[in-house]
Amino acid sequence: MRVPADGEIRALHEKYAPSREAFEVVYMHCLIVCEIAEQLMGDAGSDLDRDLVRAGCLLHDIGVYRLYGPGGTFDHKRYVRHGVLGHELLQDEGFPEVICRFCSCHTGMGITRDDVERQGLPVPAGDYVAETGEERLVMYADKFHSKTDPPTFVAADSYAVHVRRFGSDKVRTFKAMREHFGEPALKPFADRYGHALV
Numbered sequence: 001m002r003v004p005a006d007g008e009i010r011a012l013h014e015k016y017a018p019s020r021e022a023f024e025v026v027y028m029h030c031l032i033v034c035e036i037a038e039q040l041m042g043d044a045g046s047d048l049d050r051d052l053v054r055a056g057c058l059l060h061d062i063g064v065y066r067l068y069g070p071g072g073t074f075d076h077k078r079y080v081r082h083g084v085l086g087h088e089l090l091q092d093e094g095f096p097e098v099i100c101r102f103c104s105c106h107t108g109m110g111i112t113r114d115d116v117e118r119q120g121l122p123v124p125a126g127d128y129v130a131e132t133g134e135e136r137l138v139m140y141a142d143k144f145h146s147k148t149d150p151p152t153f154v155a156a157d158s159y160a161v162h163v164r165r166f167g168s169d170k171v172r173t174f175k176a177m178r179e180h181f182g183e184p185a186l187k188p189f190a191d192r193y194g195h196a197l198v
Helices: 006-016 020-044 050-059 062-067 076-092 097-104 113-119 133-142 156-166 168-181 187-193
Strands: none
Touching: 006 020, 006 050, 006 062, 020 050, 020 062, 020 133, 020 187, 050 097, 050 133, 062 076, 076 097, 097 133, 133 168, 156 168
């Protein structure tokens, strides 16, 4: 399987970003998530496919660009769709399913068919959950940085509180990932990027 390299991935971001501002927010977030994942892999001595994790981190949020409307308006209400939109975008670009799944299977602590039906989420009914170690690491690393305005780094304890509102199964999933991958050292990132750590 061919894993896209950094230059190809950046070119995709530039192709689909509706504005320079959108590119800077989304691509910077993807770069930061990648750095967090690489730190976690180093700490855990992981045997995961590092190139695949890197590509997954750099592509996971590419579907966010499809939520921008005319004039740069952003559709916050349908944000939960960004994963499936990214999956479709990468499929249309000819990427294999193993690459596309980083988009559709990273949201929250995973979205199940039951979540979709019970909450009336605006995505096709199905399970969007991380299955491989690479998918789980990308999903987990993503939780530690937010594209809010301004962007922030999110401490593990803060995310553990946040995830409670989505149910005990999501709490268990985050706890298991925290135990497996460990916690990233976020302060150096916060200092380097000038984003608050909450």
